Amino acid sequence: MQKKDCFYLGKIVKKYSFKGEVILKLDTDSPEIYQDLDFVYIEKGKQLLPYFIESSSAPKADLLRVQFEDVYSEEDADAIVKCAVYLPLKFLPKLEKDQFYYHEIIGSTLHDERFGEVGKILGIDDSTPQPLFIVDHKGTEILIPMIDEFMVKIDKPNKTVVVNTPEGLIEMNLPE
Template sequence: MTQDDCYLLGYIVKSHGTKGQVVFHLDVDYPEEYEDLESIFLEIKGDLIPYFIESFNLQKKSRAIVQLEGLDTMEKALALVGTSIFMPLETLEELGDDQFYYHEIQGFEVSDENLGVLGTVREVYSVATQNLIALDYQGSEVLIPIVEGIVLKADRAEQRVSVNLPEGLLEIYTGGGEVDGESERDGDDEN
């Protein structure tokens, strides 16, 4: 199993107690869908290592206290803090044509209704307030909010994300339209 065959589920953020439990941060929209997990993969030194789950206690804010098989001391748990958690892509529910998983649009071309092709999806950031598509446009990183009305659709066959950017969004990142501190009345000396 390689990372290309998997998606990132989250991270181990800390140990819990003295019997080897760890705390997962689940970087997903619906953490409750993962309460019945039987196994996961942990990235250790570049390899994906399978671990069976003995207990999974979902907490609030996308956190779960988890007991992994073979992890029975605090020292073993501490050694895994910061480790990435992966799941096989085949375990994902198939989505409708108007939906997409964030990992699957990486590398897709981004095309605006008015401006045409802007660039390629470099990454999708999941932050507390909203999710953002990151792409490079004219030498600047541009972040596009993934919200209805801005991100219109993702076409898997064409590998294209269609957007309708609000007026001025690109200029925020590229510096276009700035006056550079100059007065609009240049040439009008009033001495």
């Protein structure tokens, strides 16, 4: 399985028991839908390797206590702690027409109703209180807030996102 065919589910954050159980911190708005998985892909080095789940439980909403097949000791668990966990894209819940997953709009062209074509969306920075589009504008990386009020249209098939930002917002990000 290749990473481009998967989405990031979370990270194994620590060992839970001496029997190889681990705690998986889920990075999702709907952790409950991932509590009965049969397998996940764990990133080791540059590869995604399948790990089959023997049992799991949810001690907290965003945590999953997992016993993987063939991981039965602390040493086995140590080998996967701090590893990223992925699932195939087909496991993502279907969204409404006006909703999107971040990976669906990366590479799209961002247009602003006032400014015109801003550039290609390189990624999304969701480490801030408000997620930001990271956009390449003629070699300059600019950040545009992903605020619902700014969003006009998301055209996933044509890889286009249209926004209507306040006057001057884009210009203040550009070099003089």
